[in-house]
Amino acid sequence: MEILKLAAILFVINGLTIGGGYAMVPLLQKELVENHHWLTNKEFIDAIAIGQVTPGPLTVMNAFMGFKVGGLLGAIVAMLASYLPSIIIVTLVTRHYLQYKESWIVKGSFAGIKPAVVGLLAAVLIFLGRSSLTSVPLGAVAAVSFGLIAFTKIDPTFIIIGSGVLGAFLF
Numbered sequence: 082m083e084i085l086k087l088a089a090i091l092f093v094i095n096g097l098t099i100g101g102g103y104a105m106v107p108l109l110q111k112e113l114v115e116n117h118h119w120l121t122n123k124e125f126i127d128a129i130a131i132g133q134v135t136p137g138p139l140t141v142m143n144a145f146m147g148f149k150v151g152g153l154l155g156a157i158v159a160m161l162a163s164y165l166p167s168i169i170i171v172t173l174v175t176r177h178y179l180q181y182k183e184s185w186i187v188k189g190s191f192a193g194i195k196p197a198v199v200g201l202l203a204a205v206l207i208f209l210g211r212s213s214l215t216s217v218p219l220g221a222v223a224a225v226s227f228g229l230i231a232f233t234k235i236d237p238t239f240i241i242i243g244s245g246v247l248g249a250f251l252f
Contacts, residue, residue, distance in 0.1 A: 083117075083150055083155075084117070084150065084151040084155050084158050085157060086117070086148075087113075087119070087147060087150045087151065087155060087158065087162070088158045088159070088161070088162040089162075090109075090112045090113070090117075090162075091143060091147075091159055091162035091163050092162045092165060092166055094108045094109060094112070094166075095162070095163050095164075095166045095167060096166030096167075096169075096170065097166075098201075102138070102139035103202060103205050104198055104201035104202055104205070106129065106149075106204075106205045106208065106209070107137075107204040107205055107208055108201075109125075109146070110122075110125055110208060112123060113146055113150075118155060119146070119149060119150045120146060120149055120150075122212060124149060125146075126209070126212050126213065128142045128145040128149075129142055129147050129209070131145055133241070134143070137231025139163070139210075140160055140163065141163075143159045143162075143163045144156040144157075144159055144160050145159065145164060145171075146159060155213060156170060183187075209225070214239065218252070219252075222244055222247060222248070226240050226244055
């Protein structure tokens with residue numbers, strides 16, 4: 082029964098989240114950690130971290146959470162519930178988008194969605210920052226990483242690897 086609840090939650094969140102996968106992080110955290118207590122906050126952050134070191138980070142994250150809830154079947158159901166809404170929406174929208182893309186309703190909708198996406202991403206930043214930046218050295222690593230990504234052309238892969246190596250030695 083929990084697997085079906087998980088599938089419904091992932092289906093709705095993935096179907097209604099616009100702005101990329103990270104916009105759904107606060108919604109997933111609220112449902113899986115706070116409302117249903119299927120994962121601890123640490124397990125949730127671990128799922129995000131595990132996803133970041135693999136291709137298809139959000140798929141891996143959802144599979145990890147599904148596995149925690151219902152084993153292998155939970156992982157499979159979580160992945161299916163994550164992709165199905167996108168497949169349905171893209172199939173329906175592509176049939177009519179070119180016909181209506183200049184409509185004031187479509188343009189206005191996208192104009193209204195953009196600030197909401199920024200707000201959701203800010204919520205992710207606050208959630209992950211509050212959970213991950215638990216000491217001054219960790220805050221320093223985050224600040225330096227941000228600076229390197231924002232103000233240099235260094236490949237983020239090197240920054241992530243460097244931060245992991247630094248963390249392994251210092252923490």
